[in-house]
Amino acid sequence: NIPLISSFLGNHLSLFCVLMTVTNILYTRYTMNQSPSGEGMAGMKTMPYIMAIMFFFMFNQNASGLSYYYFVSTLITILQYFAFRWTLNEDKLLRQLEENKKKPxxxxxxxxxxxxxxxxxxxxxxxxxxxxxx
Known part of the structure; x- marks a missing residue:
């Protein structure tokens, strides 16, 4: 019996499902802070958070393979994102793009x-x- 959780989820709480949800929320939070937001997109900002929580409730009672897949996939995506941010020089890339715009x-x-x-x-x-x- 898990206090406060058993009434919603029963006596089962999948670790991979919890990890998947946490990594999805962290990834969404970080990428949402990096992208510019418009006024018309206010409702869309909450959608990834809602989806992560919905996936938690849907996948908690299922086999852990799918939760594990989403968890590892999100971790790899986060690692790729940080690797690209670390290896790319954005100022140099922006200067090169501006120079290419000037060429006929x-x-x-x-x-x-x-x-x-x-x-x-x-x-x-x-x-x-x-x-x-x-």
Whole structure:
């Protein structure tokens, strides 16, 4: 008998399910703080937290394989996120992106043919509209 928990979940509390829920909440909390938020997205900020808690109640009575999978998957995602943040120099990357924006783009042959086809189609539509007005 687990006090305060047995009335909701019975006499079973899966460790992997608890770990999965905690890692999902921590990951969501950290990534939500990193991303810019708009006023229209206020309701969407709580959705990942609600999903983590719902998964806890759904997966607690099931076999631990799925909870273990989600737990390990979230841990790997967190490790990748921190590895990328640690290895990437964001200032250098931003400068390189800004320099690339200034360079003129070369159009591929396919893009040139596509633009030519669009130009011909627009001319044909104009001619058809002129003939229709007469």
């Amino acid at each position: 783009r070369k159009k591929s042959k396919w893009m040139q043919r596509l633009e030519e086809a669009q130009r011909i189609q627009q001319e044909q539509q104009r001619k058809a509209q002129k003939q229709g007005k007469r």
